[in-house]
Amino acid sequence: MFNRRQLVQSLALTAVAGTLPVARAQAFPSKPIRIVCPYPPGATTDTISRLMANALQTTSGVTVVVENKGGAGGNIGTEAVARSEADGYTLLLGALGPLSANEALYPKLPFNPGRDFTPLALAAVVPLIMVAHPSFPANTVAEAVKLLRASPGKFSYASAGNGTPQHLAAEMFKQLTRSAVVHIPYRGSGPALNDVMGGQVPLLFEASPAVLPLIKAGRVKALAVTTRERIASLPQVPTLKESGVDADIGGWYGFLAPAGTPPDRVAWLTEHMRKALAEPATQAKLAELGSQKVDSSPQAFARLIESERKRWDTLIRERGIKLD
Template structure:
């Protein structure tokens, strides 16, 4: 009799252990996906698309929350400090997990130790665009105009320390020009001013500019990847004019460090299943985002390689945020 009571007590203790209960029941309420940039940019577009499909997979809403500012560091730091139970995720980027280590001396999170990798989602090209009223129609024409008018023109980006800021600084360095950088709190606000011709030039993620390029409201001069983007085959790569030029961004899901492996596995499965949806793939293909999908371990290795790749490039541009 005593053994039965002890066994039952032990079973109950195991059943209601906080970590195990979380893993078994997860998710029993809405999950928050923090996007560390303003609404309207590429990361926001990808995040909302994936969140909607993951909601179906998980059986609970995945609610998008935009927390922009400081090159993505504010929202990223908030997720790093969140309870590691799977109910808070981060839409990480090359900026939050690779570039910021080189750009910020006092980063409020550790890109490696503060997070549990979930899945690499997509790789996304950047694009150099101008307002249609700007006279340049090619990358070479832009370079010629900038050299003939030093310090006259500015370019917009989604914020200090973002891949788009780095794209502009790398362009300045490799082309021998000097555009002034105007940072915004996200690609959305920056696009508004470029569309209104308050700022004539912008480096943007291709997804958030694609509709404006198709409608003629923006003129695309070149994509930042080594090769042309499949969805815009007539837009040359900047590397065709400036050999060796290349930047891009990527989007990946992270949870706070310490999130139970079983919970991470459920989030990973939901994300990868979302990426397999033909409708999701078609929408991502519209703006040349390359679908990846990965295991948590593969994402962890990807981040390490990206840090090693971009640190010397950031150093070469001289960009520094603090």
């Protein structure tokens, strides 16, 4: 028979043993992490999603996969993450459109950017570049503004589609320079670039990764970079601000978890993403894309999302921008 002391020890050991499977079940991460990219393969969003997946897998040892779930300007994939289980295993590649601009563009957004997600890390701010067909008779922003003002409605610009960051950047440029340029929307950056290279449309604002090879090949000419700093791969191309247009516009990309994800898992993801982004190989690749130096902290990312929501909401309403 057990004496009292033996009984207490036995019960204690039983209790500890009973908690071990639970502790093991709650270990994080214990299975692959999935990053949902709410755009098709091949875009800058896809590149940055896979860059983070590879870096995070290297630094943490955890398998990380990317799932492309495009459609509706990024809304379909973003909604899917908002409705997924908040367990830290399904993450979102967040971008300007679904997290900041789409609230003002879509009559009813199926998620709330401010309430449905927990920011983890801002990965990159990639400039757009104002480019023109080589035959366009202006070689600087100042010359372009003078030409556009003198001939309102004569010239046009292409975009990846209504409500895209490329469209919004061009409309902000028009507003700040008080110029009249006709918008020609396309279904994606590829067709828009093709027509600019072919000379059918003279002007375009496009993300740096898509146009850098074309600029270097002489297929288009660069007039200005839209972010606050020049980029290393085009040191001779001035910023809009240096050219007399007080604008700072960039396509930004970061990672988020569904709201309600346990704090310890958010902490793990935040710390390992910080380490992944700090890797020299990651930094080198981001620099190739033209990314600016950023504060990657979740606090800075949350502030950026909120400020951008206000900024683009104002522009969209003032310019009367519609999807159709």
